[in-house]
Amino acid sequence: MAVERSIVHMDLDSFFISVERLMDSSLIGKPVIVGGTSDRGVVASCSYEARQFGVHSAMPSRMARQLCPHAIFVRGDMDQYSKYSNAVTDIIEQEAPIFEKASIDEHYLEITGMDKYIKHSMLWAHELREKIIHETGLPISFGLSENKTVSKIATGESKPNGEKQVPFGLEKTFLAPLSIRKIPGIGDKTNATLQKMGISKIETIQQMPILAMQKVLGENGGSIWRKANGIDTNPIEPYSEQKSMSKETTFDKDTTDFEMLKNVLVAMIDTLGFDLRKQKKVTGCITLKLKYSDFQTHTFQASIPYTASDDILLKKVTELFMKNYNRRVLIRLIGVKFSNLVSGFNQINLFDDTEEKINLYSALDKIRMRFGEQAIGRAVGLREDKDKKEEKK
Ligand SMILES: [Mg+2]
CATH class of the missing domain: 1.10.150.20 (5' to 3' exonuclease, C-terminal subdomain)
Incomplete structure (x- = not known):
């Protein structure tokens, strides 16, 4: 007989709104919308008070304004959201042996077999939830059941600020x-x-x-x-093993051609950014790798606010490159890696971007899916070097 699993799904309640309210308590109890503030913007997240007027995420901001004219619009702040998201992850990491970070505001915790060592699973999850609320000030809900899907649905049913257990064997009834x-x-x-x-x-x-x-x-x-x-037999994908994606280019002839190196970075971000969006993920960490002709390898890593936007990623990797490429030594290999990947592209890219920009991204990405990755490149990334081998890991 298969082992009965215990899986907790924890989800922060209207996360962006909750963070905004921590920073500005005058927003508490009011209809608040985080999103594009221009007329062409899109709703990224909205408070329960705004939802009562029919506002929901991914709705054009102008429609939200019509439905709820007294709503307070706030421009999203990804730096703050990422900071709070990581604070929650840190607390979970201290308590749960195996967990998956499914998105910026969602975690799955595997506590199968822990009953032997800890108190009752429901009580354990309850205490963890209390700890998160106490230490971060953010409301969070959880569902506990035998699998990921049922726990996620249970979390939804317990919201806001609730907890719900679906006992083994009662999944269908629930x-x-x-x-x-x-x-x-x-x-x-x-x-x-x-x-x-x-x-x-x-x-x-x-x-x-x-x-x-x-x-x-x-x-x-x-x-x-x-x-x-x-x-649902899907396993928890442990955070420590959560996928990263990377791309490297080795030059047949070592180079110091600064413009060419920058162009290679642009092309890499283009490809990796596309892959990231295709998987509907965002990254929280970017690494630049440089291998010099003397075979010394240096890696430079930066934590970044979660994003899947080429513009932001390119800016970050260029910063890393400009800051660290100070040796006048020939470069043999250059590489870029995105790690700390979590789901949530659709949710996260909304508040910086107008509808047009979001549509542009998805239009460009659609063309690539149809015609292959080489179909589009940025003007500056178009230059393809003949003596360049690409390895994609
Ligand atoms: Mg949430």
């Missing part, structure tokens, strides 16, 4: 009365397809054979059916 929208991964399109078939409650999916769902939605249908039935 899910049955909920709307299909509560299943992670069901977006507008899938929801519309299912609603057209008269499916609005998870219970209905539970009563269908998996084949019927697969027939309508393909492989995704199978995945939705399993989630609806409380089945």
